[in-house]
Amino acid sequence: MKPFLPLLITAILIGCQTQKKETQSSAFLDFENDPDAPAQNRELLIPILGDTVAGYAFIANGKEPKETVILAHGFPGNDNQFDLAQSIRRAGKNVIHFNYRGTWGSQGELLYSNELEDLDEIIKYLCLPEISERLRVKTEGFTILGRSYGGGLALIAGSQNEKVNRIISISGTNYGAIVGPYDHTDSIEFFRPYMQRQVMINVDIDAFLQDMIDNKEQFNVVTYKEDLSKKEVLIIEDSDRNLSWINKLEGVKLVKVPSDHGFVNRRIQMIETVVQWLNGEPIE
DSSP, rough: OGGGGGHHHHHHHOOOHHHHHSSSGGGSOOOOTTTOOOEEEEEEEEEEEEEEEEEEEESSSSSEEEEEEEEEEEEEOOOOOOOHHOOOHHHHHTTEEOOOBBBOOOOOOHHHHHHHHHHHHHHHHSEEEEHHHHTTTEEEEEEEEEHHHHHHHHHHHHHOOOTTTEEEESSSOOOHHHHOOOSSSSGGGGGGHHHHHHHTTTOOHHHHHHHHHHHHTOOOOOHHHHHHTSSSEEEESSSSSHHHHHTTTTEOOOEESSSTOOOTTTTHHHHHHHHHHHOOOOOO
């Protein structure tokens, strides 16, 4: 019987590999393109209140209108989360990435209040009939997904926009809470040296900091806790540092993925969590 033992082991291994492949998420598997409506990438030039913003569309496979995720990047946009965008697209959803006004060649000035407007204007743009048809966008409801700087923006803008039904914040920064104790820009100078090093942003630093001070209540995520309770909200955190304000929110799904701020060593786990939630699958 010994000669049959290697064959038996090989058959078991092949069976295990086949089962693993069959159960693996579609977000991590290649696919066959619809020849009439393939998945594709599109560069976008988006008009926003007199300025032109640079965007990039990850359009999912198939001609039917797709659920569309708007991706709000961190500050100043070095980490664009394209690996996450590709995985969401493989799972059958569109992703729209854009550079805020005043960043990476997008016209206009970098202000937190401007970025909140940007998200609303992006949704208006995607709802234009000629745009939604070309990009295969389902306009009945959007998801805003933001990381770090973009996470706070996603929670605030998403809570106030009736077209947004789902929000994802990944290690979101609540700038309203950060500047809450301060009344003058000279008391938050700790942010200035970092901003001065960022050659890819068009910003008047004094105006940016004053905008934060003047609108610290409006820029505090907790201000919108009642509105957020009416949305589907997923918050993914790498540590406990944001729990002081997250615990004040109601009805959100909080998942902790222990890592650093960029989830450098837990990218797959973080992405799987996002895709499972978008697909309506249970998350442990």
